[in-house]
Amino acid sequence: VGPRPSEVATHPITNISFQExxxxxxxxxxxxxxxxDLHGQAESAAAGHVMDRRKKALTDYKKLRAFFAEEEGRFLQEAEKEEGSLDDEDEDPAERFRSLLQAVSELERRHRNLGLSMLLQVFMFLGYKHFIIEICIG
Structure with missing residues (x-):
């Protein structure tokens, strides 16, 4: 029938095959x-890269936030000066909104190199919502 188990274990060809x-x-x-190990190293590197990007994004956000706070202050000061010289009740709401858009466009033109156009679009959208609310209330 077949070889006995003790013969298989000691047979030279089987022993070589087992070692291979x-x-x-x-x-x-x-x-x-x-x-x-390589996968772990890649995960660590990716996590470090993500953290670096998050830190940079947070720093950029803080800079932009400070910039907008400063610009908002300037804008409000200019608006107060204009408000004193103009009679707002006689001015058309559409004209007031147009002047707001012009101010925002000017701000975008002056600071285009900071990459603020997307944020200014949001500002314009929020200004537009404020304008609609003013019309509805007023």
Whole structure:
């Protein structure tokens, strides 16, 4: 029938085949561990990159926020000066909104290099909502 188990374990060809398989398994195990290490390193690098980007975004946000606070102050001062010289009740609401858009466009033109156009669009949208609310209330 077939060889006895004691003959298989001591047979030279089977012993060599077993050693080769054992060596292949060890190589595969080492490759798997290396792959896990590389994956861990890649995850760490990616996490560091994300944190750096978040820090930069937060810093940029703080700068833009300070800039807008300063510009808002200037805008309000100019509006108060104009308010004193103009009679707002006689002025058309559409004209007031147009002057707001002109001021925002001027702000965008002066500070285009800061990449504020997207934020100014939001500001314009919010100003437009304020304008609609003023018309509805007034």
């Amino acid at each position: 398989n054992k060596g292949s398994v060890e190589i595969m195990r080492k490759d798997l561990n290396d792959a896990r």
